[in-house]
Amino acid sequence: xxxxxxxxxxxxxxxxxxxxxxxxxxxxxxxxxxxxxxxxxxxxxxxxxxxxxxxxxxxxxxxxxxxxxxxxxxxxxxxxxxxxxxxxxxxxxxxxxxxxxxxxxxxxxxxxxxxxxxxxxxxxxxxxxxxxxxxxxxxxxxxxxxxxxxxxxxxxxxxxxxxxxxxxxxxxxxxxxxxxxxxxxxxxxxxxxxxxxxxxxxxxxxxxxxxxxxxxxxxxxxxxxxxxxxxxxxxxxxxxxxxxxxxxxxxxxxxxxxxxxxxxxxxxxxxxxxxxxxxxxxxxxxxxxxxxxxxxxxxxxxxxxxxxxxxxxxxxxxxxxxxxxxxxxxxxxxxxxxxxxxxxxxxxxxxxxxxxxxxxxxxxxxxxxxxxxxxxxxxxxxxxxxxxxxxxxxxxxxxxxxxxxxxxxxxxxxxxxxxxxxxxxxxxxxxxxxxxxxxxxxxxxxxxxxxxxxxxxxxxxxxxxxxxxxxxxxxxxxxxxxxxxxxxxxxxxxxxxxxxxxxxxxxxxxxxxxxxxxxxxxxxxxxxxxxxxxxxxxxxxxxxxxxxxxxxxxxxxxxxxxxxxxxxxxxxxxxxxxxxxxxxxxxxxxxxxxxxxxxxxxxxxxxxx
Amino acid sequence: xxxxxxxxxxxxxxxxxxxxxxxxxxxxxxxxxxxxxxxxxxxxxxxxxxxxxxxxxxxxxxxxxxxxxxxxxxxxxxxxxxxxxxxxxxxxxxxxxxxxxxxxxxxxxxxxxxxxxxxxxxxxxxxxxxxxxxxxxxxxxxxxxxxxxxxxxxxxxxxxxxxxxxxxxxxxxxxxxxxxxxxxxxxxxxxxxxxxxxxxxxxxxxxxxxxxxxxxxxxxxxxxxxxxxxxxxxxxxxxxxxxxxxxxxxxxxxxxxxxxxxxxxxxxxxxxxxxxxxxxxxxxxxxxxxxxxxxxxxxxxxxxxxxxxxxxxxxxxxxxxxxxxxxxxxxxxxxxxxxxxxxxxx
Numbered sequence: 001x002x003x004x005x006x007x008x009x010x011x012x013x014x015x016x017x018x019x020x021x022x023x024x025x026x027x028x029x030x031x032x033x034x035x036x037x038x039x040x041x042x043x044x045x046x047x048x049x050x051x052x053x054x055x056x057x058x059x060x061x062x063x064x065x066x067x068x069x070x071x072x073x074x075x076x077x078x079x080x081x082x083x084x085x086x087x088x089x090x091x092x093x094x095x096x097x098x099x100x101x102x103x104x105x106x107x108x109x110x111x112x113x114x115x116x117x118x119x120x121x122x123x124x125x126x127x128x129x130x131x132x133x134x135x136x137x138x139x140x141x142x143x144x145x146x147x148x149x150x151x152x153x154x155x156x157x158x159x160x161x162x163x164x165x166x167x168x169x170x171x172x173x174x175x176x177x178x179x180x181x182x183x184x185x186x187x188x189x190x191x192x193x194x195x196x197x198x199x200x201x202x203x204x205x206x207x208x209x210x211x212x213x214x215x216x217x218x219x220x221x222x223x224x225x226x227x228x229x230x231x232x233x234x235x236x237x238x239x240x241x242x243x244x245x246x247x248x249x250x251x252x253x254x255x256x257x258x259x260x261x262x263x264x265x266x267x268x269x270x271x272x273x274x275x276x277x278x279x280x281x282x283x284x285x286x287x288x289x290x291x292x293x294x295x296x297x298x299x300x301x302x303x304x305x306x307x308x309x310x311x312x313x314x315x316x317x318x319x320x321x322x323x324x325x326x327x328x329x330x331x332x333x334x335x336x337x338x339x340x341x342x343x344x345x346x347x348x349x350x351x352x353x354x355x356x357x358x359x360x361x362x363x364x365x366x367x368x369x370x371x372x373x374x375x376x377x378x379x380x381x382x383x384x385x386x387x388x389x390x391x392x393x394x395x396x397x398x399x400x401x402x403x404x405x406x407x408x409x410x411x412x413x414x415x416x417x418x419x420x421x422x423x424x425x426x427x428x429x430x431x432x433x434x435x436x437x438x439x440x441x442x443x444x445x446x447x448x449x450x451x452x453x454x455x456x457x458x459x460x461x462x463x464x465x466x467x468x469x470x471x472x473x474x475x476x477x478x479x480x481x482x483x484x485x486x487x488x489x490x491x492x493x494x495x496x497x498x499x500x501x502x503x504x505x506x507x508x509x510x511x512x513x514x515x516x517x518x519x520x521x522x523x524x525x526x527x528x529x530x531x532x533x534x535x536x537x538x539x540x541x542x543x544x545x546x547x548x549x550x551x552x553x554x555x556x557x558x559x560x561x562x563x564x565x566x567x568x569x570x571x572x573x574x575x576x577x578x579x580x581x582x583x584x585x586x587x588x589x590x591x592x593x594x595x596x597x598x599x600x601x602x603x604x605x606x607x608x609x
Numbered sequence: 610x611x612x613x614x615x616x617x618x619x620x621x622x623x624x625x626x627x628x629x630x631x632x633x634x635x636x637x638x639x640x641x642x643x644x645x646x647x648x649x650x651x652x653x654x655x656x657x658x659x660x661x662x663x664x665x666x667x668x669x670x671x672x673x674x675x676x677x678x679x680x681x682x683x684x685x686x687x688x689x690x691x692x693x694x695x696x697x698x699x700x701x702x703x704x705x706x707x708x709x710x711x712x713x714x715x716x717x718x719x720x721x722x723x724x725x726x727x728x729x730x731x732x733x734x735x736x737x738x739x740x741x742x743x744x745x746x747x748x749x750x751x752x753x754x755x756x757x758x759x760x761x762x763x764x765x766x767x768x769x770x771x772x773x774x775x776x777x778x779x780x781x782x783x784x785x786x787x788x789x790x791x792x793x794x795x796x797x798x799x800x801x802x803x804x805x806x807x808x809x810x811x812x813x814x815x816x817x818x819x820x821x822x823x824x825x826x827x828x829x830x831x832x833x834x835x836x837x838x839x840x841x842x843x844x845x846x847x848x849x850x851x852x853x854x855x856x857x858x859x860x861x862x863x864x865x866x867x868x869x870x871x872x873x874x875x876x877x878x879x880x881x882x883x884x885x886x887x888x889x890x891x892x893x894x895x896x897x898x899x900x901x902x903x904x905x906x907x908x909x910x911x912x913x914x915x916x917x918x919x920x921x922x923x924x925x926x927x928x929x930x931x932x933x934x935x936x937x938x939x940x941x942x943x944x945x946x947x948x949x950x951x952x953x954x955x
Contacts (some may be wrong), residue, residue: 117891127913128669421859434854
């Protein structure tokens with residue numbers, strides 16, 4: 001741990017400063033030119049060759065007193081931290097093992113100790129218990145204990161609950177080895193961080209107490225006591241407090257810097273930081289280039305089969321005319337195209353990786369397009385590009401997205417505001433997270449109506465209640481005033497759908513909208529989407545890794561893998577006669593889990609309608 | 610296909626009245642739950658804090674005899690005095706009788722001069738409350754201001770300068786800041802008085818000039834923590850899915866920020882105020898010594914050195930009470946701001 005901290009520049013500064021302060025504390029009195037308690041010169045002189053920091057109000061050498069004060073101040077801080085560790089860690093560890101009652105009581109005590117006005121209690125405790133050094137250390141250590149209670153408790157909990165300890169023990173490792181190898185590496189950094197900050201805090205508190213003349217009384221030299229006398233003569237020697245102040249600040253800042261360095265270098269992120277730094281140091285440009293090339297080659301490998309497939313599906317994705325939707329469902333004159341995406345390419349602008357390429361599809365009014373593919377295949381990125389909400393680091397490098405005949409390439413902010421919600425909207429997986437936890441659910445729907453449709457408050461509420469009924473929510477009045485944490489996932493998805501269709505959009509994108517809901521709720525939501533498609537003429541883009549979902553809703557299916565389209569065509573054709581082996585694989589996998597039901601019933605029926 | 614179209618029968622036709630009643634029920638349940646959560650967090654803190662305070666007096670071994678009778682007291686005289694003060698009763702009887710008096714505003718009499726402690730404290734409290742209040746105000750105003758700047762200019766040099774600034778001032782202890790402020794503003798620039806207090810009745814300018822330096826010394830830690838929590842809170846809130854959700858619904862960036870991000874994002878900054886308040890109160894002990902204000906902090910340390918147990922206990926229990934009340938307010942604000950935030954107590 002120390003070795004890692006040393007590798008950071010800030011860590012080296014912290015360690016150097018702490019060593020200096022510790023050196024002063026231990027050997028300070030050996031270096032002092034005079035006896036710190038003796039009058040050795042005239043009163044209140046300025047710095048001179050004889051008295052480097054001048055003399056105080058009874059002619060004692062200030063430098064000697066600063067050096068003598070280092071011992072008590074710094075060692076006091078170390079002792080305080082040690083006492084706090086003892087008082088905190090012991091009940092912290094035991095709270096995990098000694099049962100509920102002990103746990104509850106200690107937790108309440110810790111809550112209380114944290115809430116106490118610290119310094120007043122430290123002063124009162126020290127003075128009432130006898131006003132000595134020992135009492136001061138005990139009082140401050142006791143009041144600082146909560147930090148260590150919490151750290152040791154969470155460390156113990158993580159070890160007690162962790163499976164790796166069990167796994168390692170089962171695989172025959174000795175307990176001691178497990179503790180050293182796994183537990184210590186997890187527990188040591190937080191304890192080191194707390195110790196370091198507590199030492200800094202302890203120095204401040206001990207100095208505060210001695211400044212007040214509590215715990216240690218004059219003439220004994222402490223940094224706090226020195227500052228108290230400096231303050232009395234501040235009009236005569238305004239520079240006098242500087243030296244103790246600088247020493248205290250160096251010590252406190254070094255403690256915090258050290259804690260930060262431990263925090264930065266601990267754990268997985270710390271390892272990355274260190275290796276990144278090492279890489280920077282070994283800044284061999286050639287090396288770097290080679291690395292990059294290798295990385296690109298590696299990345300190039302995975303989309304390779306996909307690109308060979310694009311040829312396969314090229315005729316399908318090339319133009320919408322080629323995509324013949326199921327004949328039975330489409331009237332003679334085809335409905336207008338509401339969403340048209342062509343040759344879309346999305347690139348990570350940082351490492352230039354191609355995340356989506358040659359993506360293309362179009363959706364007609366009232367139709368449903370299903371996009372299927374494993375996670376990471378670029379489904380969600382594609383629809384984020386369609387909605388204009390790609391993360392900043394990703395760029396649409398080529399291709400067009402046309403919504404209701406308007407090319408989004410040169411959309412202004414206002415254009416996006418006009419089109420989102422009004423023409424195109426979306427619902428997502430984990431619906432609760434897409435609704436504000438602090439605002440009534442109903443208000444979030446009526447907000448859209450008030451802002452975008454300029455409805456009055458009352459009209460917006462009435463319309464919201466109507467929408468809640470339309471998505472089959474029971475007791476709309478009640479739900480209007482409920483919060484996210486008060487409803488189940490299925491109900492939240494209905495609310496999210498109500499918000500999405502509030503303005504009557506033409507296209508609704510459902511990105512994994514039923515994933516993680518349980519099976520009956522899932523089919524209810526799918527039914528709802530289908531109903532909205534039919535009653536409101538909504539066009540759907542349904543994105544899922546689940547073929548069953550796609551099969552139930554889609555007229556047309558698009559299969560994605562590694563950022564590219566590998567198969568695209570009418571749902572029946574893709575699901576019944578998959579051309580590409582990956583699609584075939586998906587389907588055979590699914591057949592085992594009941595895809596048959598959908599293939600035979602739903603799609604079969606669809607063709608008959 | 611059409612058969613699958615009607616899912617679980619919608620309860621659209623349900624009587625509106627029923628629904629109204631359950632809406633009221635919902636509100637009541639929520640209110641009671643919030644009150645319950647806040648009280649179960651705060652009452653143990655007050656009880657344990659007061660118990661700790663009272664125990665401190667008991668284990669100190671100090672008695673009024675020690676203060677009033679001196680070294681040569683006869684055992685009989687000591688016993689009589691103990692009986693007079695009720696100190697021969699069992700500990701918990703004493704504690705609950707003291708607690709009952711405290712809750713009715715009677716903080717007992719000083720062992721030194723038999724004066725009611727509440728009288729001794731009343732005039733001093735205004736000084737400490739002035740300093741802590743102004744410090745809290747500075748903490749809120751500058752904390753939110755600096756934090757908002759950091760968020761506005763996120764990951765630019767402004768943000769980095771603010772980060773360094775806040776992490777530096779957060780470790781500067783009040784008594785060091787206080788000495789430096791006196792050095793600069795009272796001794797060197799001679800702009801402000803270095804010590805003393807003027808009541809508000811003597812004029813706002815005069816009051817402020819005496820209280821501002823102690824308040825600044827106290828406020829640094831609060832400013833730094835509020836700014837940091839605001840920065841982190843807003844940054845975290847603006848990354849949440851509900852922000853994406855609001856954008857997709859077609860709401861403007863301004864509206865998304867002010868309605869959806871701000872409300873959730875300031876939660877941590879408000880919560881940290883509850884944690885910082887004890888420091889503002891406790892710090893009084895040192896700042897009052899530096900600026901020679903005879904507030905309750907000075908009273909506490911002087912009484913403690915003298916061994917005047919009831920006086921010390923009164924100050925301590927009042928400070929615990931203030932912390933609890935302040936946290937009650939913070940928790941109510943938080944519960945209104947972010948209803949889902951389970952109150953984590955103090």
